[in-house]
Amino acid sequence: MEGEEKMETLEKKDLGLKELSKKLQEFAEERDWEQYHSPRNLLLAMVGEVGELSEIFMWRGEVAKGLPNWKESDKQHLGEELSDVLLYLIRLADICGIDLADAATKKIVKNAIKYPSKTA
Numbered sequence: 001m002e003g004e005e006k007m008e009t010l011e012k013k014d015l016g017l018k019e020l021s022k023k024l025q026e027f028a029e030e031r032d033w034e035q036y037h038s039p040r041n042l043l044l045a046m047v048g049e050v051g052e053l054s055e056i057f058m059w060r061g062e063v064a065k066g067l068p069n070w071k072e073s074d075k076q077h078l079g080e081e082l083s084d085v086l087l088y089l090i091r092l093a094d095i096c097g098i099d100l101a102d103a104a105t106k107k108i109v110k111n112a113i114k115y116p117s118k119t120a
């Protein structure tokens with residue numbers, strides 16, 4: 001399966017972290033890019049994408065939630081940069097042998113203990 005056909009199949013799914021991780025593994029394998037996907041390279045690539053994400057917000061001043069005044073093209077760009085950060089993060093976790101869903105769930109529990117709810 002190539003290009004647009006692959007994208008249509010992906011767009012219809014609400015993928016979880018493990019599925020995304022598998023897609024990224026396949027993406028790297030198909031291009032013989034596993035050799036470049038070392039922990040350090042992936043971390044630097046992710047930080048680079050965080051920089052690109054920051055550029056979108058740079059010099060705009062504070063931004064209202066939901067980005068009501070933004071052009072659709074700017075929102076699409078934002079979605080792409082957020083995705084780049086997420087995808088590199090998922091790939092980094094996978095390459096490091098970290099189960100990100102499990103680690104994040106445990107961290108939420110840890111956060112709740114550290115910062116108890118005022119309403120509970």
Ligand SMILES: Nc1ccn([C@H]2C[C@H](O)[C@@H](COP(=O)(O)OP(=O)(O)OP(=O)(O)O)O2)c(=O)n1
Pocket residue numbers: 033036052083084087088
């Ligand atoms: N060695 C690589 C290079 C790219 N990607 C994937 C992960 C990111 O989702 C996306 C990043 O691609 P680019 O480096 O082309 O970055 P941008 O999409 O941000 O393009 P540009 O920097 O031109 O805006 O591609 C990857 O997995 N491994």
